[in-house]
Amino acid sequence: MDPISPGVPPGSDTSHLAILGYDLEKEYFGRGPIEALGEGVVLGENEIAFRANLATVKLANNMAMVVDRRAGRISTQETKNLVDILNEEVPEVDGCSFRSYGLTEHRMALTVSGEGLSYEVTDNDPHEEGAPMLECQQRQEARNADGARRLASVMNRWEIEAMRALSKADLNEQRKHSGRPVANAVLFRGSGVAKKLPGFHEKFGFHAAAIAGGALYKGVAKAVGMDFIEVEGANGMPNTNLEGKFEAAVHALGTHDFVFLHIKATDYFSHNKNALGKSRFISKVDENLCLIPSDLLRTLSVILTGDHTTPCDRGMHSGEPVPLLLASPGIRRDDTKVFSERQAASGALGRINGTDVMKIILDATERTVELGTRPSPKNVTFIPKGLKPLIFEL
Numbered sequence: 001m002d003p004i005s006p007g008v009p010p011g012s013d014t015s016h017l018a019i020l021g022y023d024l025e026k027e028y029f030g031r032g033p034i035e036a037l038g039e040g041v042v043l044g045e046n047e048i049a050f051r052a053n054l055a056t057v058k059l060a061n062n063m064a065m066v067v068d069r070r071a072g073r074i075s076t077q078e079t080k081n082l083v084d085i086l087n088e089e090v091p092e093v094d095g096c097s098f099r100s101y102g103l104t105e106h107r108m109a110l111t112v113s114g115e116g117l118s119y120e121v122t123d124n125d126p127h128e129e130g131a132p133m134l135e136c137q138q139r140q141e142a143r144n145a146d147g148a149r150r151l152a153s154v155m156n157r158w159e160i161e162a163m164r165a166l167s168k169a170d171l172n173e174q175r176k177h178s179g180r181p182v183a184n185a186v187l188f189r190g191s192g193v194a195k196k197l198p199g200f201h202e203k204f205g206f207h208a209a210a211i212a213g214g215a216l217y218k219g220v221a222k223a224v225g226m227d228f229i230e231v232e233g234a235n236g237m238p239n240t241n242l243e244g245k246f247e248a249a250v251h252a253l254g255t256h257d258f259v260f261l262h263i264k265a266t267d268y269f270s271h272n273k274n275a276l277g278k279s280r281f282i283s284k285v286d287e288n289l290c291l292i293p294s295d296l297l298r299t300l301s302v303i304l305t306g307d308h309t310t311p312c313d314r315g316m317h318s319g320e321p322v323p324l325l326l327a328s329p330g331i332r333r334d335d336t337k338v339f340s341e342r343q344a345a346s347g348a349l350g351r352i353n354g355t356d357v358m359k360i361i362l363d364a365t366e367r368t369v370e371l372g373t374r375p376s377p378k379n380v381t382f383i384p385k386g387l388k389p390l391i392f393e394l
Contacts, residue, residue: 030192
């Protein structure tokens with residue numbers, strides 16, 4: 001499966017929305033608001049959100065050269081301490097209000113509100129180390145060019161003030177003396193404004209639940225109206241409570257007819273170029289699959305896939321396809337025996353796009369409406385409940 005299309009490295013937000021059947025051209029509204037939503041941040045009307053990282057930069061030739069995009073994967077608590085400093089020291093620039101939220105490890109959500117702003121600006125994150133931090137600019141295609149220019153100017157000024165505040169933080173002095181990377185800058189990207197999406201139940205007729213540890217995946221689930229199930233110890237990290245997540249997924253099938261279970265740590269190991277850690281974690285996932293009762297598997301449809309490739313030698317997302325497995329009663333089988341990239345390439349599904357997945361799931365679960373039939377006033381791809389019968393009064 002190509003989550004977006006061949007050769008396009010997806011972000012986790014765009015790929016998840018595509019796989020869940022959403023039109024990125026019409027319905028995508030930026031990663032920042034989605035990640036903020038996952039952390040329970042309630043965005044006001046027209047409030048703009050970015051996703052962000054605490055990072056390590058070094059000033060040279062009047063530029064901030066990125067040394068470490070994740071500030072040595074600074075701890076969650078340290079990030080929250082530095083976020084408190086940002087909120088206290090740089091709450092406002094040129095009449096615009098700023099608020100930072102500490103997430104897992106180096107990750108942050110950053111919101112800004114003010115008159116005459118448009119979210120249509122570029123990232124300041126160069127997305128690689130050894131490169132200079134970028135100037136935030138108006139996007140060329142911005143519909144509100146004046147508002148985008150104003151936001152870009154405000155973001156650049158905020159960054160300078162944020163770097164000044166972080167450079168004076170006692171915590172960074174301690175990190176410097178102990179030989180750890182200082183968190184002396186904020187890299188931001190993925191600007192957007194919250195938008196209400198058509199609900200997953202409305203689009204596909206499934207009563208859906210979601211289980212995840214990372215803020216982004218919680219945000220995707222909440223954005224499409226899935227019921228989110230909290231699992232103690234589920235954190236999106238290598239020490240996440242895998243067993244608890246699988247058990248919660250099985251339990252959720254008693255009250256829901258669709259369960260989205262997300263597992264993050266393989267991506268964590270990939271970004272750290274740790275192939276051995278990734279392999280071991282995949283084995284842990286494999287071991288926990290046995291928590292799905294065998295009698296349930298006789299009636300259950302299971303899709304196993306990824307939202308993108310992250311090769312360990314590259315340490316970044318790539319545009320290669322990901323393997324996808326569909327197990328469902330009554331479907332045509334192929335000759336694949338192992339869930340892997342090479343085996344999947346010869347499977348019966350062929351090579352598909354992310355937007356094909358929900359269509360395949362609807363068909364495998366015998367919920368599809370034959371193309372050309374129209375039992376409902378609303379144009380849907382599933383057989384809806386509550387169809388209106390003709391009432392006879394004889």
